[in-house]
Amino acid sequence: MTGLSDSFQRPINYLRISVTDRCNLRCTYCMPASGVRLMPHSDILTYEEIYTVVRAAAQLGINKVRITGGEPLVRSGLPHLIHMLAQIDTIDDISLTTNGTLLSRYAAELKQAGLKRVNISLDTLKPDKFGYITRSNYSLSDVLEGINAAKSVRFNPVKLNLVVMAGINDDELLDFGAKTISDGWHVRFIESMPIAGGDTAKFVSVSEMRRRLEQLGELEPCLSSVGNGPAKYFSFPHAKGTIGFITPVSEHFCFRCNRLRLTADGKLRPCLLAEDEVDLKQPLRNGISPTGLKQLIEETVVHKPLRHHLAEGYVLKDRPFSQVGG
Numbered sequence: 535m536t537g538l539s540d541s542f543q544r545p546i547n548y549l550r551i552s553v554t555d556r557c558n559l560r561c562t563y564c565m566p567a568s569g570v571r572l573m574p575h576s577d578i579l580t581y582e583e584i585y586t587v588v589r590a591a592a593q594l595g596i597n598k599v600r601i602t603g604g605e606p607l608v609r610s611g612l613p614h615l616i617h618m619l620a621q622i623d624t625i626d627d628i629s630l631t632t633n634g635t636l637l638s639r640y641a642a643e644l645k646q647a648g649l650k651r652v653n654i655s656l657d658t659l660k661p662d663k664f665g666y667i668t669r670s671n672y673s674l675s676d677v678l679e680g681i682n683a684a685k686s687v688r689f690n691p692v693k694l695n696l697v698v699m700a701g702i703n704d705d706e707l708l709d710f711g712a713k714t715i716s717d718g719w720h721v722r723f724i725e726s727m728p729i730a731g732g733d734t735a736k737f738v739s740v741s742e743m744r745r746r747l748e749q750l751g752e753l754e755p756c757l758s759s760v761g762n763g764p765a766k767y768f769s770f771p772h773a774k775g776t777i778g779f780i781t782p783v784s785e786h787f788c789f790r791c792n793r794l795r796l797t798a799d800g801k802l803r804p805c806l807l808a809e810d811e812v813d814l815k816q817p818l819r820n821g822i823s824p825t826g827l828k829q830l831i832e833e834t835v836v837h838k839p840l841r842h843h844l845a846e847g848y849v850l851k852d853r854p855f856s857q858v859g860g
């Protein structure tokens with residue numbers, strides 16, 4: 535096995551899988567209050583179909599898988615999928631991105647099934663604001679319980695993702711920063727990406743976030759990084775936790791992108807922020823051979839674009855993030 539690489543010689547070894555387009559929250563920066571048009575259940579890949587895709591991708595060199603959504607924990611039987619994927623010898627990292635509201639219920643089962651790590655989205659530490667941002671009946675305490683459960687079953691690391699929005703939650707930058715010192719949290723601050731109908735006026739750049747966070751102390755680059763993704767990591771002196779910055783808008787990191795994405799309805803996308811995709815669902819349902827499936831994956835990789843164009847005003851329009859996995 536020589537491994538997959540795209541037309542720009544980037545090695546591709548990471549597959550993000552959206553297992554559902556359903557979400558139990560309606561975060562303001564991610565989707566409209568009314569939600570998004572949902573796919574019929576029959577269009578959503580079964581766990582067996584997802585397993586078949588991952589097995590083929592693993593034979594081509596994919597060794598890391600992240601499960602996302604929608605909210606992946608609203609799909610029943612998720613630990614069963616994790617268990618199936620953990621049986622594929624060459625997959626050595628299975629992680630989950632979740633909003634954390636249901637995590638306390640499933641953490642132990644997920645751990646036992648073979649899940650290694652979780653990223654939890656949390657955009658505020660204030661209960662009222664949690665309701666405002668997520669437009670749901672879940673509460674901040676549901677997520678905090680999820681974080682505690684993730685730590686108690688020893689997912690490592692547990693990272694928290696925060697989309698920073700001016701006038702909404704940027705007043706909490708220092709509160710989250712302080713948590714990296716007092717509680718050893720790993721917090722990743724994400725620039726808000728424009729989505730169709732979204733409000734780009736709320737954008738805060740990472741350089742501005744960093745300037746404000748440095749009121750808590752000097753941020754030192756982390757030598758031993760807690761991740762190998764798009765974030766750049768720093769920490770305050772003596773902090774056990776870390777600060778990660780993700781700059782999809784102000785400084786793209788496409789030159790080191792190693793990802794493919796599988797949508798809930800079985801489309802393989804070479805890039806989150808480009809509308810190209812290759813259908814795997816119909817070929818799977820028509821009984822495509824493992825060799826044929828691997829060819830489709832290789833063809834998708836060839837079409838991976840060099841970079842996205844958010845900085846030039848591009849807005850993702852074809853699908854909401856909840857369908858492509860954020």
Ligand code: SAM
Nearest residue numbers: 563564603604605631632633655695726727860
């Ligand atoms: N439900 C899960 C969750 O909340 O983490 C997984 C899906 S969610 C779409 C995945 C990630 O996308 C989250 O970390 C979320 O913050 C991020 N996201 C969604 N819309 C975004 C936007 N407009 N800009 C930046 N990140 C966004």
